[in-house]
Amino acid sequence: GAGVSQSPSNKVTEKGKDVELRCDPISGHTALYWYRQSLGQGLEFLIYFQGNSAPDKSGLPSDRFSAERTGGSVSTLTIQRTQQEDSAVYLCASSLSGSFSFFGPGTRLTVL
Amino acid sequence: QQQVKQSPQSLIVQKGGISIINCAYENTAFDYFPWYQQFPGKGPALLIAIRPDVSEKKEGRFTISFNKSAKQFSLHIMDSQPGDSATYFCAAFRPDSNYQLIWGAGTKLIIKP
Numbered sequence: 056g057a058g059v060s061q062s063p064s065n066k067v068t069e070k071g072k073d074v075e076l077r078c079d080p081i082s083g084h085t086a087l088y089w090y091r092q093s094l095g096q097g098l099e100f101l102i103y104f105q106g107n108s109a110p111d112k113s114g115l116p117s118d119r120f121s122a123e124r125t126g127g128s129v130s131t132l133t134i135q136r137t138q139q140e141d142s143a144v145y146l147c148a149s150s151l152s153g154s155f156s157f158f159g160p161g162t163r164l165t166v167l
Numbered sequence: 168q169q170q171v172k173q174s175p176q177s178l179i180v181q182k183g184g185i186s187i188i189n190c191a192y193e194n195t196a197f198d199y200f201p202w203y204q205q206f207p208g209k210g211p212a213l214l215i216a217i218r219p220d221v222s223e224k225k226e227g228r229f230t231i232s233f234n235k236s237a238k239q240f241s242l243h244i245m246d247s248q249p250g251d252s253a254t255y256f257c258a259a260f261r262p263d264s265n266y267q268l269i270w271g272a273g274t275k276l277i278i279k280p
Binding site: 096 | 199201203208209210211212213216256260267268270271272273275
């Protein structure tokens with residue numbers, strides 16, 4: 056596609072439920088990043104993929120968070136047993152290695 | 168050493184004025200410094216970027232000034248317009264850090280008409 060796409064754009068869930076967030080990067084981009092942005096705050100790095108492997112998972116806040124990438128393309132971020140503090144906008148970005156990142160529009164997650 | 172410090176946290180400028188946002192870093196291994204602009208409800212978008220072998224880069228009303236010896240760089244928005252109201256993030260890039268961008272905390276800019 057022309058840009059990075061993310062789905063859903065909005066997700067409301069109940070505390071304790073699992074959620075899956077999807078990112079479709081720009082075709083050909085080998086690097087993929089997930090960030091979390093709380094209201095009015097900066098970008099919190101979560102995880103980085105190079106191809107299908109994740110050399111840096113250091114930003115995942117707990118073992119409730121996991122991510123995978125298949126075929127060097129689509130990535131899914133899964134949050135298990137969601138908590139209210141997980142409410143935020145989850146941003147995905149992709150890039151060619153060594154180049155600047157292009158961001159998707161984000162998924163706004165609200166945990167009630 | 169991995170941090171990028173950005174200031175101010177928020178900024179209000181009159182229409183037509185100059186908006187200035189500053190960033191500082193410690194790690195001399197950083198070799199690429201982009202600025203991103205984020206409008207509410209949107210993801211950040213690359214605005215302008217500079218490499219440390221250049222002291223200034225200008226694109227339209229947006230200018231990056233880079234001071235390598237002081238390890239500081241700044242974004243200047245000339246003739247600021249209400250449409251420039253957004254959150255601006257500076258970042259720094261290290262080629263040996265899994266190509267990750269190290270982000271500043273962001274500056275919320277409001278241009279008053």
